[in-house]
Amino acid sequence: MANAVVAIVGxxxxxxxxxxxxxxxARIAIVEGEPGVTRDRIYAQSEWDGRTFTLxxxxxxxxxxxxGFFALARRQAEIAxxxxxxxxxxVDVRAGLVPADLEVAxxxxxxxxxxxxxxxxxxxxxxxxxxxxxxxxxxxxPIPVSAEHGRGIADLLDRLVVHLPSVAAEEDAGDDIRxxxxGxxxxxxxxxxxxxxxxxxxxxxxxxxxxRDAIDTRIERDGVRFTFIDTAGIRRKNRIQHAVxxxxxxxxxxxxxxxxxxxxxxxxxxxxxEQDKRIAGYAHEAGKAMVLVVNKWDxxxxxxxxxxxxxxxxxxxxxxxxxxxxxxxxxKTGQRVQNIFELAAYVADQHALRVPTGRLNEVLHEAxxxxxxxxxxxxxxxxFYATQSGVKPPTFVLFVNEPKLMHYSYLRYxxxxxxxxxxxxxxxxxxxxxxxx
Numbered sequence: 001m002a003n004a005v006v007a008i009v010g011x012x013x014x015x016x017x018x019x020x021x022x023x024x025x026a027r028i029a030i031v032e033g034e035p036g037v038t039r040d041r042i043y044a045q046s047e048w049d050g051r052t053f054t055l056x057x058x059x060x061x062x063x064x065x066x067x068g069f070f071a072l073a074r075r076q077a078e079i080a081x082x083x084x085x086x087x088x089x090x091v092d093v094r095a096g097l098v099p100a101d102l103e104v105a106x107x108x109x110x111x112x113x114x115x116x117x118x119x120x121x122x123x124x125x126x127x128x129x130x131x132x133x134x135x136x137x138x139x140x141x142p143i144p145v146s147a148e149h150g151r152g153i154a155d156l157l158d159r160l161v162v163h164l165p166s167v168a169a170e171e172d173a174g175d176d177i178r179x180x181x182x183g184x185x186x187x188x189x190x191x192x193x194x195x196x197x198x199x200x201x202x203x204x205x206x207x208x209x210x211x212r213d214a215i216d217t218r219i220e221r222d223g224v225r226f227t228f229i230d231t232a233g234i235r236r237k238n239r240i241q242h243a244v245x246x247x248x249x250x251x252x253x254x255x256x257x258x259x260x261x262x263x264x265x266x267x268x269x270x271x272x273x274e275q276d277k278r279i280a281g282y283a284h285e286a287g288k289a290m291v292l293v294v295n296k297w298d299x300x301x302x303x304x305x306x307x308x309x310x311x312x313x314x315x316x317x318x319x320x321x322x323x324x325x326x327x328x329x330x331x332k333t334g335q336r337v338q339n340i341f342e343l344a345a346y347v348a349d350q351h352a353l354r355v356p357t358g359r360l361n362e363v364l365h366e367a368x369x370x371x372x373x374x375x376x377x378x379x380x381x382x383x384f385y386a387t388q389s390g391v392k393p394p395t396f397v398l399f400v401n402e403p404k405l406m407h408y409s410y411l412r413y414x415x416x417x418x419x420x421x422x423x424x425x426x427x428x429x430x431x432x433x434x435x436x437x
Contacts (some may be wrong), residue, residue, distance in 0.1 A: 001018055003124045004051070004053040004054070004086070004164040004165055005053065005054045005056060005083050005084045005085050006053050006054065006055050006056065006058065006084060006085065006086045006087070006088060006160065006164075006382055007056045007058060007060050007083065007084035007086075008020055008055065008057050008087075008088045009081060009087055009088070009089055009104065009108070010089055010090035010091060010101075010104060011091075011098075011100040011101060011104055012059075014090045014092040014095075014120055015090060015091075015092065015120040015121060015147050015148070016057060016058065017042075017057055017297050018089070018120075018146040018147035018148055018205055018264060019118065019120060019145070020042065020055060020057035020087060020091055021147075022045070022147045022150060022153055023055055023057055023153065024044040024045075024046045025046075033406070036421060042056065042057040043055070043056055043216050044057075048157040048158075048160070049157070049158070049161050051161045051164055051224065053085075053160075053164055053331055054163075055399070055401060056083070056084065059408065061291070063148075065118070067412040068138070068377060074132075075177070076303060076381055081108070081111050081113065084174060085114070085163075085164060085165050086113065086115075086158075086160060086163045086164060087108055087111070087112045087113050087114070087115045087116070087117065087165055088115075088116050088118050088160070089104065089108060089115050089116070089118065089137070089139065089319070090118045090120050091117060091118070091119055091120065091134055091142070092120060092121055093119040093120065093121050093122045093128075093130050093131050093133075093134075093144065094121045094127065095136060095291075097129070097136055097137075099132050101137060102105060102136075102137065104199045105137040105138065105139055106115075108139070109138070109139070109286060114163040115139045115140075115174065115214070116139075116140070116143060116156070116159055116160060116163070117134050117137055117139050117140065117141075117142040117143065118142070118143050118145055118156060119131035119142040119143060119144045119148075119150070119358060120145055120146070120147055121143065122144035122145060122146055122152065123145060123146045123148070123149060123151065127420075128144035128152075129146070131143075131144040133274050136421035138280045140427050142155050143159060146432070147422050153230060155427070162409070163355060172198065172368070172370070175225060176218065176225045176226065176227045177224065177225070177226050177227070177260055177261060177345060177348045178227045178229065178258060178259045178260045178261070179226055179227065179228050179229065179259060179261045179262070179263060179344055180229040180255045180256050180258075180261070180262045180263070180283075180288075181193055181229065181231060181262075181263045181265065181267065181340075182230060182231055182252065182255070182262050182263065182264055182279055182283060183265035183266065183276070183279060184265060184273065184275045184276060184279065186213050186267075187265040187266065187267045187296075188265060188267075188296065188331045188332070189231065189265055189296040189384060191331040191332065192263075192265065192293075192295065192331040192337065193217060195226050195337050196218050196219070196228060196330050196341075197217050197228065204375065211228055215226070215415070216229055217229075221341045222341070224341070224345050225343065226345075229259060230254045230260075231252040231255045231256075241374055243358045245350070247405050250322070253282060256282060256283050256286055256288060257286060258349065259288055260288070260289060260348050260351060260352075261288065261289040261290070261344050261347055261348050261351065261426075262283040262288045262290050262291070262292065263293050263297075263344070264276075264279065264280050264283065264290055264293065264324070265293050265294075265295050265320075266289070266292060266293065266295065266314070267294075267295060267296055268294050268295060268296045268299060268300050268310070269271055269298050269300070270297055270326070271294075271313055271314065271317070272313070272314060272317035272318060273336065276297050276317075276318075277317070277318065280292075280318055280320075281320065284320055284321060284428055287393035287430060288351075288393075288428075289326060289347045289348060289350065289351035289392075289393070289426045289427045290321060290323075290324040290347070290426055290428075291325055291326075291340070291343055291344060291347060291426060291428075292314060292318070292324050292325070292326045292327070293320065293326075293327050293328065293329055293340070294310065294314070294327070294329065295329055295331050296330060296331075296332070297328045297329055297330045297335060297336075298330035298332060298333050300436065302355055303383075307328060311326055314326060322355070323419065323424065323425065323426060323427065323428065323429075324426055325343060325347065325425060325426055327339060327340065332357060334404075343426075346426070347381045347425060347426025349426050349429060350423055350426050351390045351391070351392050351393060351426065352392055352429050353391065353422065353423065353427075354388055354394075355384075355388060355394075355422050357387055357388070359421075360386055360387070360388060360396070360418075361385050361386060363417060363418060363421045363422075364383060364385070364386050364414070364417075366417075367413070367414055367417040368383055373405070373406075373410060373414060374403075374406075374407045374409075374410050375405075375406065376405050379402070379405065380405070381400060381401065381402065381405035381406055381407075381410070382401040383398055383399070383400050384399045384400065384401070384436055386398050386399065388401075389432070393427050393428045393429060393430050394424055394427060394429050395429075395430040395431075395432065396418075396430070396431050396432070397431075397432045397433075397434050398414075398431060398432070398433055398434065399434050399435075399436040400433055400436065402435065402437065403433035403435055404433070408434055411431055414431070415431070416431050
């Protein structure tokens with residue numbers, strides 16, 4: 001069974017993200033002094049008194065919003081409450097009880113979920129006493145806390161674990177294939193994730209940069225567990241005007257760092273831009289497995305040679321990703337989207353592939369026999385033997401007489417020979433030179 005789920009909700013700008021960060025002990029959610037910053041659900045694992053639970057941070061609930069981001073954030077908060085076993089309703093003790101708090105409390109009562117009222121910003125004793133005003137919400141005794149300073153958090157968690165249902169520990173997620181959906185803004189990342197998971201998990205609009213936070217979604221397909229990470233679109237640095245977007249870029253790069261496979265989305269109507277090269281380059285240098293996913297394929301007029309021409313252009317523009325398979329899809333229509341599961345699982349296996357040392361050196365010996373290593377000033381490179389030192393990405397140590405004699409073109413030749421013999425589809429290969437007399 002899954003962990004118990006705890007959702008943090010409340011009207012905008014009462015300190016929900018600050019409370020989330022305080023509980024999980026890390027700056028995972030965006031914290032910014034303006035309403036409406038957190039617009040998607042953020043998940044994290046936390047533990048208290050031996051109980052592990054999943055904490056969800058949400059956007060502010062504005063029950064009067066009919067359109068725009070506040071309406072979308074409200075819908076995401078409603079979904080979080082539907083998933084939750086316990087709800088933390090955060091209110092602002094400095095602002096006091098306001099009509100919006102009463103409206104949110106009424107909506108939560110209809111959910112029939114256990115609700116704890118968290119009176120945030122109670123930075124001193126007088127403010128803590130003022131929290132009694134929130135008895136009027138009809139949801140029990142308010143718990144005064146200061147998320148910013150950590151005051152009252154232990155008391156809150158003591159109260160929280162009492163309400164958690166008895167559940168078995170969550171299955172070890174170590175075997176999950178972690179997939180980061182990356183790309184510049186407005187290429188269809190959130191729409192693709194929604195199509196893959198079959199539910200409204202990330203906010204989808206046609207406004208670039210809508211997804212500011214990385215969203216983790218765990219699903220199972222044909223016995224294989226996947227964790228999809230929908231990330232914020234990365235803009236060029238000179239276009240990052242807002243501090244919130246700066247947080248999002250860092251978060252996207254971190255999402256790449258903790259992934260096994262990156263789905264690099266390209267826009268079929270624009271193909272490869274300089275920003276696409278930067279994003280893909282970061283994932284490549286991080287050693288991540290990669291699938292190039294060309295979205296919006298439904299918008300392209302096609303003939304018998306269209307795919308070949310597009311593949312040729314992509315290979316020319318992203319020459320460092322020759323190992324990455326290319327998939328043409330439409331997240332909007334669902335065309336070939338389901339192929340992502342099989343392809344991602346395959347490149348994840350290739351990313352973790354380990355080859356026997358004996359067979360590795362046979363291939364290396366044959367390669368050096370067919371094409372002699374380079375020379376410099378009369379001295380020839382000698383490759384004595386090789387071992388595989390790691391996976392994710394596959395990493396090989398070459399024991400040579402002089403590392404400086406290894407030319408880039410010859411190393412590329414060896415890489416191609418390994419790929420021809422063992423595959424390594426969709427994954428970069430790392431080589432390290434070690435001198436041996």
